[in-house]
Amino acid sequence: MINNPIIALDFASAEEVYSFLTPFNEPLFVKVGMELYMQEGPAIVYKLKEMGHDVFLDLKLHDIPNTVGQAMKGLARLGVDLINVHAAGGEAMMIKAREGLEAGTLAGKMRPAIIGVTQLTSTSEQQMQEEQLIHTSLEESVLHYARLSKKAGLDGVVCSVLEAGKIVESCGEGFLRVTPGIRLSSGEAHDQVRVATPSIARKQGSSHIVVGRAITKADNPVEAYKTIFNMWEEYA
Numbered sequence: 120m121i122n123n124p125i126i127a128l129d130f131a132s133a134e135e136v137y138s139f140l141t142p143f144n145e146p147l148f149v150k151v152g153m154e155l156y157m158q159e160g161p162a163i164v165y166k167l168k169e170m171g172h173d174v175f176l177d178l179k180l181h182d183i184p185n186t187v188g189q190a191m192k193g194l195a196r197l198g199v200d201l202i203n204v205h206a207a208g209g210e211a212m213m214i215k216a217r218e219g220l221e222a223g224t225l226a227g228k229m230r231p232a233i234i235g236v237t238q239l240t241s242t243s244e245q246q247m248q249e250e251q252l253i254h255t256s257l258e259e260s261v262l263h264y265a266r267l268s269k270k271a272g273l274d275g276v277v278c279s280v281l282e283a284g285k286i287v288e289s290c291g292e293g294f295l296r297v298t299p300g301i302r303l304s305s306g307e308a309h310d311q312v313r314v315a316t317p318s319i320a321r322k323q324g325s326s327h328i329v330v331g332r333a334i335t336k337a338d339n340p341v342e343a344y345k346t347i348f349n350m351w352e353e354y355a
């Protein structure tokens with residue numbers, strides 16, 4: 120799996136995706152999230168793979184173990200490169216998710232890497248404590264979910280840049296730290312709380328960054344992508 124910045128294709132239709140991607144003229148690492156998948160279904164994923172892009176299918180599954188396992192078995196057929204579940208679903212759910220992916224992956228193909236969402240990058244410590252009734256620091260909660268994801272045999276986690284370094288120390292360099300909440304220093308945070316620039320992400324231990332609006336809403340998305348790519352690569 121390449122480690123180029125992952126572009127979040129948060130669009131409402133396939134047409135918008137194609138017109139966004141046309142000026143890039145190169146294979147990218149893209150993310151299909153709930154907004155796009157709920158509108159366009161598996162067809163958009165097949166099409167992006169056919170176009171030569173790496174695909175992160177960000178559906179954040181969270182249900183009972185059997186349901187998630189069976190869903191993953193079906194999703195494995197799409198041939199994506201990276202997929203995720205909510206670590207809050209628990210160890211048994213994550214094990215079933217991984218086993219479902221293994222069972223559904225077509226012969227001769229690699230199973231997608233699977234990662235657990237720890238605490239969303241839009242969550243603050245205060246919100247976590249008050250709304251989830253988790254009485255520890257946000258960092259400790261993220262680390263707990265990272266260790267649990269590793270125990271369940273997952274390949275890494277979604278976390279913010281702020282926790283990435285501690286996860287390397289605790290789970291090792293080979294365990295993925297996929298970090299959304301990426302902004303240029305001049306950029307608006309929008310609904311994100313735990314944010315950082317691409318350079319800080321690289322220095323603090325992210326293995327991958329996910330970037331949506333800083334690219335998709337830029338006046339010149341190709342230029343914005345190049346800027347972010349260069350900041351990310353500079354500290355490799």
Ligand SMILES: O=c1ccn([C@@H]2O[C@H](COP(=O)(O)O)[C@@H](O)[C@H]2O)c(=O)[nH]1
Binds near residue numbers: 127
């Ligand atoms: O904790 C999480 C998990 C997933 N996301 C997703 O990443 C992108 C971020 O978009 P921006 O426009 O760069 O804020 C978006 O698709 C989220 O669903 C996340 O932000 N945080």
